[in-house]
Amino acid sequence: MTLANLKNIRQSPREQWLRWAPYIAAGVVFVLVPLLVPTYINSLLTKILIFAIFAISLDIIMGYTGLPSLGHAAFFGVAGYTVSILLVLHGIENFWLIALLGILMAALAAAILGIIALRVSGIYFLLVTFALGMLLYSMALKWFWLTRGVQGLPMVSYPDLGLSWLTWNNTSFYYFVFVFFIVCFFLMYRLVNSPFGRALQGIRENEPRMHALGYNTWLYKYIAFIIAGLFAGVAGVLFPYYARIMTPYSVGVTISTLAMLICIIGGLGTLWGPLIGAVVIIVVEYLSSVYVPERWPLILGGLFAITVMFLRGGIAPYLLRLWKRVSYGSAKG
Amino acid sequence: MEFFVLNLLNGVAFGFILFLLACGLSLALGVMGILNLAHGALYMVGAYLGWTIAINQGLNFWLAVLVGAVAGGLLGLIMEWGFFRYLHGQLNEQVLLTFGFIYILTNLTQWIWGPIPKAPFTAPFLAGSFPLGSYTYPFSRIATIFIGMILAVALWWLLERTRAGAIIRAGMDDRKMSTGLGINVGLVSTAVFALGAFIAGAAGVLGARMFGVNLELGLNVLLYALIVVVIGGMGSIPGAILGSMVIGIVDSFIKGLNPDLGYFSMYLIMIIILLVKPTGLLGKRRI
Numbered sequence: 001m002t003l004a005n006l007k008n009i010r011q012s013p014r015e016q017w018l019r020w021a022p023y024i025a026a027g028v029v030f031v032l033v034p035l036l037v038p039t040y041i042n043s044l045l046t047k048i049l050i051f052a053i054f055a056i057s058l059d060i061i062m063g064y065t066g067l068p069s070l071g072h073a074a075f076f077g078v079a080g081y082t083v084s085i086l087l088v089l090h091g092i093e094n095f096w097l098i099a100l101l102g103i104l105m106a107a108l109a110a111a112i113l114g115i116i117a118l119r120v121s122g123i124y125f126l127l128v129t130f131a132l133g134m135l136l137y138s139m140a141l142k143w144f145w146l147t148r149g150v151q152g153l154p155m156v157s158y159p160d161l162g163l164s165w166l167t168w169n170n171t172s173f174y175y176f177v178f179v180f181f182i183v184c185f186f187l188m189y190r191l192v193n194s195p196f197g198r199a200l201q202g203i204r205e206n207e208p209r210m211h212a213l214g215y216n217t218w219l220y221k222y223i224a225f226i227i228a229g230l231f232a233g234v235a236g237v238l239f240p241y242y243a244r245i246m247t248p249y250s251v252g253v254t255i256s257t258l259a260m261l262i263c264i265i266g267g268l269g270t271l272w273g274p275l276i277g278a279v280v281i282i283v284v285e286y287l288s289s290v291y292v293p294e295r296w297p298l299i300l301g302g303l304f305a306i307t308v309m310f311l312r313g314g315i316a317p318y319l320l321r322l323w324k325r326v327s328y329g330s331a332k333g
Numbered sequence: 334m335e336f337f338v339l340n341l342l343n344g345v346a347f348g349f350i351l352f353l354l355a356c357g358l359s360l361a362l363g364v365m366g367i368l369n370l371a372h373g374a375l376y377m378v379g380a381y382l383g384w385t386i387a388i389n390q391g392l393n394f395w396l397a398v399l400v401g402a403v404a405g406g407l408l409g410l411i412m413e414w415g416f417f418r419y420l421h422g423q424l425n426e427q428v429l430l431t432f433g434f435i436y437i438l439t440n441l442t443q444w445i446w447g448p449i450p451k452a453p454f455t456a457p458f459l460a461g462s463f464p465l466g467s468y469t470y471p472f473s474r475i476a477t478i479f480i481g482m483i484l485a486v487a488l489w490w491l492l493e494r495t496r497a498g499a500i501i502r503a504g505m506d507d508r509k510m511s512t513g514l515g516i517n518v519g520l521v522s523t524a525v526f527a528l529g530a531f532i533a534g535a536a537g538v539l540g541a542r543m544f545g546v547n548l549e550l551g552l553n554v555l556l557y558a559l560i561v562v563v564i565g566g567m568g569s570i571p572g573a574i575l576g577s578m579v580i581g582i583v584d585s586f587i588k589g590l591n592p593d594l595g596y597f598s599m600y601l602i603m604i605i606i607l608l609v610k611p612t613g614l615l616g617k618r619r620i
Contacts, residue, residue, distance in 0.1 A: 127563050128607065131603055135597065257432045297436040297439060302433070305416070305433045
């Protein structure tokens with residue numbers, strides 16, 4: 001049952017109000033709460049939004065197009081390193097300029113790696129994206145002249161937007177990231193609901209049929225791969241400003257699999273699923289970093305196993321069903 | 334000439350370790366369609382257990398190999414029985430689950446053995462070296478080549494010349510048909526998976542001299558094994574051997590000529606082969 005079908009059901013005013021309830025709840029959490037809570041929670045919410053953008057960008061190729069990529073952090077990392085290198089090593093402070101360059105570099109990296117990765121499909125696609133992700137990771141680790149290797153590039157400043165009235169702190173930085181999140185979410189929403197997005201879902205369901213219908217499926221997959229890389233780049237541009245440091249770890253396979261976990265725990269093929277997944281994962285990560293920092297990988301591994309064995313469809317479908325029962329209960333009869 | 338022989342021997346020894354790793358991965362993929370990314374983590378557990386037996390306790394090296402192998406095999410059995418049999422054909426889930434196993438096994442290993450890497454080790458009687466022109470060459474690598482060859486031939490014989498091998502190949506080609514003919518494909522899958530895990534555990538001890546014993550092993554050797562499977566073609570023992578040798582020898586020569594480039598050589602090989610022949614060198618299936 002998709003959202004499009006649900007919209008056709010005639011609703012009473014009470015039901016219409018209920019339809020909007022989740023959006024209102026999300027709005028309250030993400031718009032009003034940050035004003036009232038301590039700043040470390042704002043910092044946590046910032047991280048959630050950055051990883052939500054990143055995970056949703058992975059969802060475009062993994063959930064909507066059916067291409068499981070295990071090297072998605074490559075594009076996140078390329079954008080992050082572009083920003084950090086330009087800012088730290090070359091002293092270019094204008095945020096708009098370096099952000100644009102970072103996003104373009106991520107898209108360029110996706111355009112190059114996509115040609116190689118899309119030679120194959122299925123398991124092989126996964127293995128090849130994994131290897132290509134590791135290639136970029138080893139570049140970040142070994143090219144000391146460019147990336148400072150394992151030391152990383154420290155970022156001390158907030159983004160320089162050229163606005164003199166703006167004072168930076170955790171809260172204002174949160175809203176800054178929030179604006180990016182809303183814009184990205186809206187653009188990706190339009191994308192997956194456009195004819196192009198429908199074609200991607202057709203490719204996911206039955207590629208030979210789409211091919212027979214006259215679609216150039218390779219080109220569709222290639223463009224989807226580049227767009228996913230571009231949005232991963234947006235998250236990557238914001239990340240070093242949040243983390244205050246850019247290290248090879250952020251390009252590595254840990255971040256790639258974390259995004260994959262966020263997508264699957266939230267529910268593949270929905271845009272708000274990865275947002276819920278990001279909330280769950282980042283909060284659990286925060287709690288474990290406070291109480292048992294040494295055992296975080298163990299908890300993460302356990303989460304992977306539990307998600308796979310018991311939450312296979314993700315949280316989003318469960319919530320959707322629950323919400324449907326509450327808000328459409330009488331209409332369904 | 335010396336340079337050539339030295340690098341060739343190094344490459345072949347390296348290649349055989351890779352083969353021991355990759356054959357289990359390749360068979361699991363080919364027979365069951367299961368992508369076990371925790372294969373490298375089994376190797377790592379084998380290496381640490383081998384270190385405990387051979388160095389910490391000072392017992393026989395071959396006992397260490399056996400313990401590493403049995404531990405790998407047992408872990409493999411648990412994974413297959415407890416998890417993989419419920420995940421047929423679900424690629425994303427397999428990836429997440431096996432990555433979870435990497436984190437769990439690596440963290441548990443760190444918990445038990447501590448974060449500091451152990452010194453590379455080998456059997457006492459293999460610790461020496463012999464003169465090769467103006468260089469000296471370690472015995473342990475020659476031994477690795479012999480053991481690798483014996484295992485490769487044994488595996489090939491098992492798969493191509495025995496009834497068990499015929500059953501495995503039948504399960505690989507057509508699962509439904511084999512089940513219909515009364516073959517217990519589930520049991521065959523479990524056996525093949527455990528065999529691959531067993532060999533990976535043994536490889537952890539045999540390769541301890543070359544790769545060392547550390548916590549990054551789980552991911553590092555996995556990457557090599559995956560690239561071998563990609564370029565060799567999955568589910569094929571000759572493909573795994575060919576892929577291992579190509580990676581081992583080319584890697585060794587490029588590292589000998591230019592150490593900086595050496596780190597990227599295996600990716601370059603993979604990219605070139607994928608651009609020329611996407612099915613891998615000996616892969617049959619259209620993908």
